[in-house]
Amino acid sequence: xxxxxxxxxxxxxxxxxxxxxxxxxxxxxxxxxxxxxxxxxxxxxxxxxxxxxxxxxxxxxxxxxxxxxxxxxxxxxxxxxxxxxxxxxxxxxxxxxxxxxxxxxxxxxxxxxxxxxxxxxxxxxxxxxxxxxxxxxxxxxxxxxxxxxxxxxxxxxxxxxxxxxxxxxxxxxxxxxxxxxxxxxxxxxxxxxxxxxxxxxxxxxxxxxxxxxxxxxxxxxxxxxxxxxxxxxxxxxxxxxxxxxxxxxxxxxxxxxxxxxxxxxxxxxxxxxxxxxxxxxxxxxxxxxxxxxxxx
Numbered sequence: 001x002x003x004x005x006x007x008x009x010x011x012x013x014x015x016x017x018x019x020x021x022x023x024x025x026x027x028x029x030x031x032x033x034x035x036x037x038x039x040x041x042x043x044x045x046x047x048x049x050x051x052x053x054x055x056x057x058x059x060x061x062x063x064x065x066x067x068x069x070x071x072x073x074x075x076x077x078x079x080x081x082x083x084x085x086x087x088x089x090x091x092x093x094x095x096x097x098x099x100x101x102x103x104x105x106x107x108x109x110x111x112x113x114x115x116x117x118x119x120x121x122x123x124x125x126x127x128x129x130x131x132x133x134x135x136x137x138x139x140x141x142x143x144x145x146x147x148x149x150x151x152x153x154x155x156x157x158x159x160x161x162x163x164x165x166x167x168x169x170x171x172x173x174x175x176x177x178x179x180x181x182x183x184x185x186x187x188x189x190x191x192x193x194x195x196x197x198x199x200x201x202x203x204x205x206x207x208x209x210x211x212x213x214x215x216x217x218x219x220x221x222x223x224x225x226x227x228x229x230x231x232x233x234x235x236x237x238x239x240x241x242x243x244x245x246x247x248x249x250x251x252x253x254x255x256x257x258x259x260x261x262x263x264x265x266x267x268x269x270x271x272x273x274x275x276x277x278x279x280x281x282x283x284x285x286x287x288x289x290x291x292x293x294x295x296x
Contacts, residue, residue, distance in 0.1 A: 009258040012037040022088035023032045025085070028060050030196075038217055043253060043264035045193040050254025055196045065101050068094070072110040079151065081105050139236050139248050141256055146233035146290065151187060152179070152216065152223040153207030159199050163188060164277070166206040173223060173233075176210055177216070185209040186273040187228070194246065213221070226269060234262065235288045245271070246287055257291075264291035 019036045020180040033056060034041035037048070049055050064086040071082050083094030089205075095288070098106050116173065152174075174180050189205040207226060216222050232292055234257075238248045249269070257264060273285035 005261050006258045008036060009047065010051060012039065013048055014179060016048065016056075017052070019061065020060055021054060024060075024067055025063055028056075033223065040192060040264050040266040042266065042268040043257075045196045046249065046253040047264075049193065049195060049259065050250055055193075057196065060117070061097070061102065065098055068098065068106070069102065072106055073113050079110075082106070120252075134250070139238065139251060139256075141252070141260075142235045142237075144233050144235050146235075146236075148230040149185065149209050149228045150214075150228040151207035151228065152210050152214070153205050153226060154221075154223055156204040156206050157200070158202060160190065160202055160204060161196055162205055163206055163289075166204075168222075170206055170208060170223060173221070179208070179214065179253070181275055183209070187270055188273070189226075189270045191268045196221065217236070229267070230295050231265065231292050232262075232294065234260075234291050234293050238287045238289060239284065242287065243282075244275070245287060245289070252289065252291070257293075260293075262293035262295065265294055267292045 001160050004154050016037050021032065026032075030045055031041050032072045033048075034044040037044055039047065045056060052059060068086045071077055071085070072079075078089050081093070083091045086094060088094035088097065095105055098109070102109055104112070120280075152170075154166050156172055169186075173182070174184075185208065187206065187207045188207065191203040191205075192201070194202055205224075205226060216225075234252070236248055236252055238245060268293045269289060270288065272288040274288060275284070277285060
């Protein structure tokens with residue numbers, strides 16, 4: 001275990017939490033907070049989620065509600081103003097969220113805890129969990145020199161479990177234009193963390209490998225061209241159903257990477273599918289998860 005590397009990642013996540021504390025009224029988007037952490041936005045949300053044990057959105061929502069609780073106790077601001085400050089569009093939405101987190105409505109919370117002096121009776125502290133996440137499954141990771149691959153494919157938005165239909169569309173096109181061979185590789189690029197980003201906003205790219213020079217006819221639903229660059233890559237082979245792929249992702253970004261001495265590069269993780277789900281049992285499916293890295 002490379003303790004200094006893991007501690008470096010931990011300090012970056014703490015820096016993000018401190019930044020959130022200091023900028024609760026700002027637009028705290030993933031790209032901004034990834035910059036604060038000096039990490040690629042493609043990987044930061046996964047690393048943050050595994051180290052903080054909650055998503056970025058959950059942290060931001062929790063800290064804004066904690067600030068609202070302080071304001072309820074220490075000020076006479078109307079609840080509607082406190083709700084607006086916490087970025088809720090209506091007092092009703094604020095009341096639902098506050099009640100869910102604190103177990104009582106904002107009005108009841110204020111009445112029960114506000115002292116005559118206006119002093120806040122309950123401190124609120126945000127910190128990283130002291131105990132480490134325990135992962136039941138471990139995986140073998142290889143460090144490989146990945147060669148560049150030219151791709152064609154279609155963008156996919158929505159549930160990652162529905163990307164199969166995009167691949168079906170791609171294979172129909174490729175078959176009808178004689179673009180498939182024994183050397184064709186099936187690859188998916190995944191730009192978002194499905195546990196952080198709303199399902200209908202998830203972005204991916206369903207692709208197959210092609211030769212260096214391939215001419216696609218004009219007109220119709222022509223695939224987009226893309227490329228995976230070469231470089232140092234960590235590669236994890238997973239055997240099992242596609243529905244279980246988040247388990248190796250969580251382990252890779254939550255345990256292996258922070259202890260590895262490597263830094264995730266600014267390129268999305270991508271998967272290569274090594275057998276065909278049409279004639280393979282789900283438990284026998286082979287998926288290679290890849291992530292470009294550099295020395296930390």
